[in-house]
Amino acid sequence: MDWTPIIPAAELTIGILAVIVVDLVGRGRHPWLTTGVALLALAGAAASAVLQPTLEVTDGAQTVLGVLQLDQFSVVFTVFCCVTGFVTILATVRGEAFKTPGGEFLVLILSAVLGMNLLAMSVDLVALYLAFELVSIPGYVLVAMRRADARSNEAGVKYVLFGAVSSAILLYGLSLLVGFAGGTSLAALGEAVAGGAVTTQPLWIVACVMVFAGFAFKVSAVPFHFWAPDVYAGAPASVAGFLAVASKAAGFIALIRVVGAVVGPAVPVAPDALTAFLPEGGALITIIGIAAILTMTVGNLAALRQTEIKRLLAWSSIAHAGYLLLLLTVWSEQAVAALLFYLIAYLFMNLAAFLLAGIVIRERGSGELSALRGFGRRNVGLSLAFAIVLFSLTGLPPFFGFAAKLQLFYVVFERGYVWLGVIGLVNGVISLYYYARVLSSLYFQDGESDAPVMRLSTFDAVFCTLLVVPILGLGLFWSGAWHWAQAVAEDLPLVMGVR
Amino acid sequence: MLLAAVGLNHYLLVGAALFCAGLVAVMSRRNAVAILIGIELMLNAANINLVAFDHFRAQIDGQPVIDGQLFVLFVLVIAAAEAAVALALILNVFDTRDRIDVDELDTLKG
Numbered sequence: 001m002d003w004t005p006i007i008p009a010a011e012l013t014i015g016i017l018a019v020i021v022v023d024l025v026g027r028g029r030h031p032w033l034t035t036g037v038a039l040l041a042l043a044g045a046a047a048s049a050v051l052q053p054t055l056e057v058t059d060g061a062q063t064v065l066g067v068l069q070l071d072q073f074s075v076v077f078t079v080f081c082c083v084t085g086f087v088t089i090l091a092t093v094r095g096e097a098f099k100t101p102g103g104e105f106l107v108l109i110l111s112a113v114l115g116m117n118l119l120a121m122s123v124d125l126v127a128l129y130l131a132f133e134l135v136s137i138p139g140y141v142l143v144a145m146r147r148a149d150a151r152s153n154e155a156g157v158k159y160v161l162f163g164a165v166s167s168a169i170l171l172y173g174l175s176l177l178v179g180f181a182g183g184t185s186l187a188a189l190g191e192a193v194a195g196g197a198v199t200t201q202p203l204w205i206v207a208c209v210m211v212f213a214g215f216a217f218k219v220s221a222v223p224f225h226f227w228a229p230d231v232y233a234g235a236p237a238s239v240a241g242f243l244a245v246a247s248k249a250a251g252f253i254a255l256i257r258v259v260g261a262v263v264g265p266a267v268p269v270a271p272d273a274l275t276a277f278l279p280e281g282g283a284l285i286t287i288i289g290i291a292a293i294l295t296m297t298v299g300n301l302a303a304l305r306q307t308e309i310k311r312l313l314a315w316s317s318i319a320h321a322g323y324l325l326l327l328l329t330v331w332s333e334q335a336v337a338a339l340l341f342y343l344i345a346y347l348f349m350n351l352a353a354f355l356l357a358g359i360v361i362r363e364r365g366s367g368e369l370s371a372l373r374g375f376g377r378r379n380v381g382l383s384l385a386f387a388i389v390l391f392s393l394t395g396l397p398p399f400f401g402f403a404a405k406l407q408l409f410y411v412v413f414e415r416g417y418v419w420l421g422v423i424g425l426v427n428g429v430i431s432l433y434y435y436a437r438v439l440s441s442l443y444f445q446d447g448e449s450d451a452p453v454m455r456l457s458t459f460d461a462v463f464c465t466l467l468v469v470p471i472l473g474l475g476l477f478w479s480g481a482w483h484w485a486q487a488v489a490e491d492l493p494l495v496m497g498v499r
Numbered sequence: 500m501l502l503a504a505v506g507l508n509h510y511l512l513v514g515a516a517l518f519c520a521g522l523v524a525v526m527s528r529r530n531a532v533a534i535l536i537g538i539e540l541m542l543n544a545a546n547i548n549l550v551a552f553d554h555f556r557a558q559i560d561g562q563p564v565i566d567g568q569l570f571v572l573f574v575l576v577i578a579a580a581e582a583a584v585a586l587a588l589i590l591n592v593f594d595t596r597d598r599i600d601v602d603e604l605d606t607l608k609g
Contacts, residue, residue, distance in 0.1 A: 125570070126566075126569065126570045126573060129570075129573070129574075129577075130573055130577065133577045133580070133581070137580055137581060137584055140584050140585070140588065141584060141587075141588075144588050144591060147591055150595055153588070153591050153592045153595065154592065154604045156588045156591070157531060157585075157588050157589055157591075157592050157601075157604060158601075158604060160581075160584060160585045160588050161531065161534055161535075161585065161601065164535070164538045164581050164585060165525050165534075165538055165541070167581070168521070168538050168541035168542050168545070169541070171541075171542060171545040171574060172514075172518055172541060172544060172545040172548070174545070175514075175545040175546075175548035175549045175552070175567075175570075176548065178548075178549060178552055178566070178567055178570065179548060179552040182552075182556055183566055184566045184567070184570060
């Protein structure tokens with residue numbers, strides 16, 4: 001038995017225990033020490049995930065107990081969630097919510113990252129469900145951590161109730177899948193579906209709807225998106241950013257694994273580009289396609305009338321989930337590559353957006369758009385960073401968001417689903433309007449004329465720069481990142497756990 | 500011989516009924532704790548399915564199958580953890596409001 005695949009998970013677990021012990025022994029008096037331990041654990045896990053040999057074993061991938069599989073895909077997502085956790089902790093150190101993050105905050109972030117690491121490796125429905133819950137449950141607590149804040153409490157209760165219901169629905173769907181597959185592994189599920197007798201049964205559609213409902217909650221897809229604006233508005237900005245990026249990524253990891261097992265290598269190319277609307281890839285693909293269209297449209301339209309920055313970002317993150325679901329609808333190797341590419345762009349853009357929003361809220365004590373007025377004059381650097389992030393979220397060149405959207409729509413059109421692409425593009429145009437509204441508050445509306453120039457601390461300035469530079473850099477030189485994403489997606493047969 | 504007539508579909512029907520009961524409770528109840536009880540029903544509906552599938556697969560295979568039963572054990576633990584977290588958060592709200600009706604949680608408008 002080769003245990004190397006779970007080294008990152010072991011490091012994270014040791015990190016969790018170490019944080020608890022250091023916090024207990026130091027009686028919470030050394031917040032910098034516990035933060036350092038947590039950051040070290042995340043960095044260590046990411047480093048050892050990268051250094052793991054993935055190609056040495058002849059059959060392509062390594063599994064632990066047939067349940068956790070190490071492949072390119074899981075390595076990418078392990079690094080992805082470690083980076084997210086790392087940035088979130090750094091953002092919270094100086095965020096609007098806490099003076100310094102307590103030990104319990106660090107433990108919860110590390111647990112969620114551990115869950116995502118395991119989720120990325122799961123090729124078995126039991127492990128998938130357990131890892132999924134390990135991502136969810138710390139999230140519930142993170143949202144409600146500001147105990148004295150009524151908004152935070154309310155958001156926490158809403159999140160935990162919606163979350164528990166959706167996970168129960170997911171579990172019921174999974175139990176039906178276990179019945180169809182005759183086993184809990186994704187490989188067995190893939191074989192059962194390939195056998196053909198399964199997908200014609202009415203209960204199969206029920207199972208698909210329920211499984212998708214569970215994942216849709218995590219990626220905040222319509223009609224399971226209601227929690228997102230409330231939760232993001234009630235949670236500290238850094239936690240909202242973590243949930244928007246990490247929990248969404250977790251949902252997509254799980255969806256990629258399950259869709260890979262159910263659909264197989266690719267959905268067929270549209271026979272006639274002008275009449276084909278949704279791909280014929282079975283019930284699951286149809287459901288995802290409908291959800292993708294609804295999610296984009298509802299997310300963008302609802303964002304139009306938001307007046308608070310965190311709520312606006314919440315609806316925008318719902319819309320982005322719609323674009324990503326579009327890629328699952330046209331499931332193919334290229335689509336997975338584009339999905340990875342988009343998720344990475346989304347990681348930088350959204351974390352930066354929530355972090356900058358957090359700094360503004362800390363400064364002004366309010367997240368209303370009216371509070372942003374005149375910021376362009378008060379702090380040039382911060383406003384410029386915000387402008388770059390918003391342009392990137394819209395998908396304007398020369399930022400990373402443009403490269404990601406370009407690849408996304410290229411794949412959709414290339415597969416021949418013109419209508420899906422057109423709906424997506426129209427949504428992109430709508431989104432320009434509300435992102436531009438934030439910009440107009442920053443630059444074109446005058447605030448109090450005597451407002452003093454705001455100074456950022458060195459820490460904040462460096463941190464903002466570090467988040468914005470990749471958006472700009474990868475926006476200009478994205479071909480390397482794109483080729484790398486394609487190389488990872490070529491591992492697709494391994495993703496599906498079917499060899 | 501009556502017992503032999505009970506097949507997989509009967510178990511699935513019980514599971515489905517339990518799931519629907521749980522879902523109705525979740526949708527219609529206003530008390531947060533009652534919603535949690537509904538969620539437990541839904542989880543146990545899935546558990547019935549899993550155990551039933553195992554039982555009948557074992558009959559076909561002619562050897563004991565424990566995949567689904569293991570799944571159920573994990574689900575029980577998860578359900579306990581989830582309930583603990585949910586109750587803690589509900590208690591937190593109860594401290595400030597003295598009520599836990601979800602209808603009254605409307606400061607944040609989705």
